[in-house]
Amino acid sequence: MRLSFEKQKKIGGFLFTLPFVIGFFLFFLYPLVQAVIFSFNELVLTSTTFELQPRGWENYRYALQVHPEFTRTFVEVIGQLLTRLPLIIAFSFFAATLLNQEFRGRALVRALFFLPVIMSAGIVMRLEMNDYSVIMLQAARSGAGFGGAALRNLFADSAYMPSWLLDYVIGAAESLPIVIRSSGVQILIFLAGLQSIPREIYEAVSVEGATPWERFWLVTFPMLSPLLLTNIIYTIVDSLTAMNNQLVIMIRDTMLRGAGYGAAMAMAMIYFVTIAIILLVVYRLISRKIFYYVD
Amino acid sequence: MLMMSTAALRRLNKWTISVLRTILLIGICFVILLPLINRLSTALMPVEDLYDQSVRWIPRNPTLRNFQLVWVHMEYVKAFTNSFLLALTTSVLQVASCTLVGYGLARFRFPGNGLIFAMAIFTLIVPPQLIIVPMYLNFRFFNFMGLLGDNTINLIGTYWPFILTSMTGTGFRNGLYIFIMRQFFRGMPRELEEAAFIDGAGLFRTFFRVMLPGSIPGLIVAFLFSFVWQWNDYLYVTTFMSNQTFLPQALEAAPGRIGRMLSQTDALASSSGFLDNHFYSLINNAGMLLVILPLLILYLFMQRHFVESIERTGIVG
Missing domain, CATH: 1.10.3720.10 (MetI-like)
Structure with missing residues (x-):
């Protein structure tokens, strides 16, 4: 027997989205709940499984107060x-x-x-952060008055601009290349x-x-x-x-x-x-x- | 007379705008291309040129030695093959699963539709770093929802973590692809599939014969994103498959290997301070170019479709 269009559509919706729903619970929600639990524990790995040692709010206290x-x-x-x-x-x-x-x-x-x-994306950006030639390029650029220093001089005597706004504008000009990219x-x-x-x-x-x-x-x-x-x-x-x-x-x-x-x-x-x-x-x-x- | 002058004024106005626009666009393109040009010029320099303050942009003694060193020590061919296979597998699977889900969300009214869409968006806003450790543990001690009891399987070091998450649309940023495909299918005419259904095609036949061919532009966008982000991925690859070499890991390991090799064979090089930041910068730049190059080639071939199709995707909703 052939189901009506409406009925088929209702079942079809479940069928099409089923893979994601399964994946959501298995590979997303379950790990997420575990992550919440782990944040209140210390994780100890053994050869066949892992154990949790409860630490209460200690991890949060560590993050906010102890970590330098x-x-x-x-x-x-x-x-x-x-x-x-x-x-x-x-x-x-x-x-x-x-x-x-x-x-x-x-x-x-x-x-x-x-x-x-x-x-x-990814690794390229990470390496770029400590790359010598990129750092040199940035230094050369700010030295040449790209944005920052030149702008500050321009507005230095201006009484019209509150300093926080001035800082923001200068910051904006300096981060323009990052913004564009x-x-x-x-x-x-x-x-x-x-x-x-x-x-x-x-x-x-x-x-x-x-x-x-x-x-x-x-x-x-x-x-x-x-x-x-x-x-x-x-x-x-x-x-x-x-x-x-x-x-x-x-x-x-x-x-x-x-x-x-x-x-x-x-x-x-x-x-x-x-x-x-x-x-x-x-x-x-x-x-x-x-x-x-x-x- | 007056008519003439307004016409002239308008033409002048138009001309000014187009000049301003050209200047702006050139400036922005320059900012975008600058790192690429800088990287290329650095990668072609011998270390002396980098020391030399008078050398800028154009290497005085251009050399391919950096590329040769990196090519060998990254084990480029092997790393490339691994990366390519992984990126291709995951992106094909991700696009397939996200297309199905996107279609289901776009064209079917059923209880839970809105909830499932919200779930897809939710997966996007949770940083992967948060759930990577539990995911590692689940794949390390995989027991399929407790069905296997204590006999857990170790899936780390295999393709399975990638295959399983990709098949279920829960890989890296898959929520975005679900979103894109949903918006795309929403924009397609409803009459098309209704006609196919009346002609006697079932739901899946309708999908594969009618809807899928029409959604190719959307598929291209999702595929390109998926491939590029998997190619550049570092987090998942190092967590799930640290036993194999992919391009990002190879790139990271190369400077150290080259340094060790040179300090053993070339006493002069190490004693004269050749193995410093300058030298590593050359190596890094050459390596980064080698990693990006395949993506640039891919983009070159696909960019026309890419830019056109994202417009037609109408991510608007």
């Missing part, structure tokens, strides 16, 4: 993420609108913009969004006599706003799993050479919970302002 650098690095990494996030989002938005325009050589420029996605995927996502805005909307507002400026704020920006959230989440995920993330390196070192698995798990847990809270706050703040277009 965890707290400082933690604050630094989170701070860096929060300062870079708006820059990356703004830059990728801007770059996507640029790349969406018609001009000669567009295909080549687009291909180049996404190149960092390939080059800036970590925006590849985000540009791609915004570009996809720009392409999917129906042409009729632009035509309609043009007939109503909207200026390009109004067109941007009344059409482009609201239509892209759902992607803001996608990109923010991606940026946070990307930075928190990066191989050159100081905290990730510290967690790994603690695991292999330092105070052991339990302490490393506690550090990773503190880090993860903080990230989750940031994501939640960002989501709450933004989702209220997002405009969903339904056609």
Whole structure:
């Protein structure tokens, strides 16, 4: 007997998603729960299995109070993420609108913009951090007044700018190369969004006599706003799993050479919970302002 | 007269914008290409050139010695083959499983649809470093949900951890591919599959015959991401397969090996301080280029499809 379309679709949905559901419980949720348990224990490996020795909150206390650098690095990494996030989002938005325009050589420029996605992953970035020639290049660049020093001199006498804002602007200029290189995927996502805005909307507002400026704020920006959230989440995920993330390196070192698995798990847990809270706050703040277009 | 001048003004305006845009784009492309150029120029230098302050960008005595040394001591052919096989296996499996899941989420209304989608996103935001140790232990003492009792199997050092996680769409960043494929299938016309169904094709036939061919651009995007990230992966490879050499490990080990080799055979080199940061920098740069090169070639061939198809993926939702 052949089932009806609706019935088949219901069963089909379960069938298609079943592999992931199994994998989620076996290879994701189960290890995650174990990770939570490990963070309250010390892990001892034996030849056939592993044992846990309960330590209570000791691992967390170690991470926050005893470890000489965890707290400082933690604050630094989170701070860096929060300062870079708006820059990356703004830059990728801007770059996507640029790349969406018609001009000669567009295909080549687009291909180049996404190149960092390939080059800036994993081991390459990690080695780059301690590479002599790269450090020299950076030194030469800041010496030549790329961003930092020159900007500071320019604004030094300015009374109009509060110092924290000045620091932020200078920091932004200095991290511009990093921002550009970590925006590849985000540009791609915004570009996809720009392409999917129906042409009729632009035509309609043009007939109503909207200026390009109004067109941007009344059409482009609201239509892209759902992607803001996608990109923010991606940026946070990307930075928190990066191989050159100081905290990730510290967690790994603690695991292999330092105070052991339990302490490393506690550090990773503190880090993860903080990230989750940031994501939640960002989501709450933004989702209220997002405009969903339904056609 | 007035008409003329506004037309001229508009043309001037347009011209200014295009000049500004060109300058900006060139600047950004320069920033993107700078590390690659820097790496290439350093990798081609003999160590004397790196010491020489007057040598910048263009090596005075270009040499391929760095590449030769790295090629041999990374055991490049072996490491490349391992990396290639692993990246290909995992990315094919990951794309296959994520496509199925993405299709299931995009086109079927069933209780739990939203929950499963939320689960996929959740796997994305948990850093792999957090669960890597429990995962290692589960594969080290693998007993299939307790079915094997105390007779655990050691899957570490085999391809199985990668195969199992890839098949179930729980590998590295697989949530992203599920997301991409879901968005892609959502954008495809519904009439297509309904017509196929009315013609008597079952669900899976409809999927393979009608939906899959139409989703090739999305598959390319997911495949490229998956391949590149597996290629560059360090965490999973060192945890699950530390007994074999893949490119990232080979790259990390090469400078030490070369140093040891040179200090044994070349007393002059070690005593005169050739084995310092400068020298290792040359080795590292040559090695990094060798690691990235296959990806660059892959990207060169796929970039046209890649850029076009991500636009059509319409990750918008």
